[in-house]
Amino acid sequence: MKTLFHIGLFIMAFTSCQKAKNTPIDKDMSAPDPVSDVSVTNTSGGAQISYTLPANKNLLYVKAEYTVNGETKEAKASFLANTITLEGFGDTNEHDVQIYAVSRAEKVSSPVVVKIKPLTPPVLKVRNSLTTKTSFGGFSVEFRNDDRANVVIIALKWDEGLKEWKQIDASYTALDSGLFKVRGQDSVMQRFGLVVRDRWNNLSDTMDFQLKPIYEEQLDKTKFVDIRKKYPIPQRDPLPKSGAKMIEAVDYSSSYPMKNWYDGNTGSMFHTKQNVDQPIWIPIDLGVKANFSRYKIWQRNGGFVWGHGNPHEWEIWGTNTPSDVNSWILLDRQIMVKPSGLPNGQNSNEDIDVANAGQEYEFKEGLPAVRYIAWKNIDCWDAIGGATGFFHLFELTLWGQQNK
Structure with missing residues (x-):
């Protein structure tokens, strides 16, 4: 009985292998007729070619062959369509294109040669x-x-x-x-x-x-000093929606201190406590007086870009006498704009690349030289326009002309 059983398995396996042998998907080995009534609509850097399909029942698709920068390219369209799109041309010269009808058995028709003249690419x-x-x-x-x-x-x-x-x-x-x-x-x-x-x-x-x-020159970040709690906070619009006074940034934990914000490392983070009144006031002593030209910030990445506590709207203020609450002047105001415009939580590849590369902003010309600045974080991406929120960034870099 075992011998008969094993023989049966061998026959089944042999039969299965025989059935798995590659064969043409169609037994009709004839080449289809070529397409007809071909017309060309030139496009920017390419063309759209329209045609009438042949009546052959074994037709599978239509392909176009053409040359771009010395390389042969191919474009295909199924038998359900009567147009094929070409792209990749870098000039407005005239080019020859060969159009073929292809059967289910991969037999090709005789070519129909058409000329295209792409519009400005x-x-x-x-x-x-x-x-x-x-x-x-x-x-x-x-x-x-x-x-x-x-x-x-x-x-x-x-x-x-x-x-x-x-x-x-x-x-x-x-x-x-x-x-x-x-x-x-x-x-x-x-x-x-x-x-x-x-x-x-x-x-x-x-x-x-x-x-x-x-x-311009990059300001020396080793001279930057955290001056939170050292000077009074100016209570200027916009004030917290909660009605409370504007507060200084309080660290989330000792793992994310403020010095991480300007330590030259775009992988370390400064992180405030969460669910605190917005705006948040973050003053810094730069150690030198300077006319600023631009600054660059790096968002917290790793899945947090354009979200969480990364800044959405902010202001930068400056003074030379931080003890005087009326001496602070507005240097810059920004609302961060996501390149793709996608909703919060959805990011394109370009969104991620822009955030990881750092985002740069320029100061207006004619601003006075100052030694002290303050980042006023109005809201964050996960609490846009909200009464409470938080703030985190990986790095801040400033450029300008120092007053000697």
Whole structure:
């Protein structure tokens, strides 16, 4: 009985293996007829091709073959559609495209050759939109990207010794418009360049220009001192919605002290107590008097970006006499804007990248030099407009011109 049983299993296994053998999904090995009545609608960096499908019952899909930057590309559309979309062209030249009908047995028809002439591609549109402006430690680049294409704007500096361009910065974006800032450059007349590249490695020509960045230096954070509880808190609008007096920031625990906020480490955190009245007042002695140019902050990350106690709306105040509550002047006011505009709790890849890279804000020109500043946290992302909330950040960095 066991022998018969084992023989039966062997036959079943052999039969199963035989059935698993790869065979064409259709026994009709004839090639389908080609598509007909082909028409072309040129688009930005591509084209949309419409056609009439052949009547063959074994038709599975239609494919288009074309060349981009010397590489053969393929686009496909199922037998349920009568259009196929091509993209990735970096010019407005005329290009040949071969259209094939493909059967279920992967037999292809004879090609139908059509010519397309793409409209101005996004990589060139973005390049043509670029404008620059001299800024502190570098320059700013304003751009438009009406197609919301995935592009990278690359900043270059001319190396006179090597007689070649060197990359100094880059900004990846799919936003319809924005501002890209290049920093860390000496305050001397220099030659810079900008190019735009897309995901098909199409590259624009170089925007060549010269400018002299405005002088600035990063303030020495080792001189920063926590002066909470040392001076009175000015009670100025906006005041807490609870009706209470504005309070100073109180540490959540000894694990997240205020010194973490300016220790040069974008991975350590300052964290206040939770469910306290908003706004929260956080004064700092910078150790030097300076005219400020800009500052940069790093949100708490690890799943908390654009949420939790990260700041949503805030002000920065300054004075040289912190003991006088009437001497504080407003230096800056901001409402943090999420690039994607998605609701709280939903973040795009760009949202996460922007937060992790740090967010930069410029001070207005003409502000007086001050030694003492205070961060007035009006609300946080998890308590927008609320009466209570809390505050945390990984790092704060300031730039400007010190008064000698």
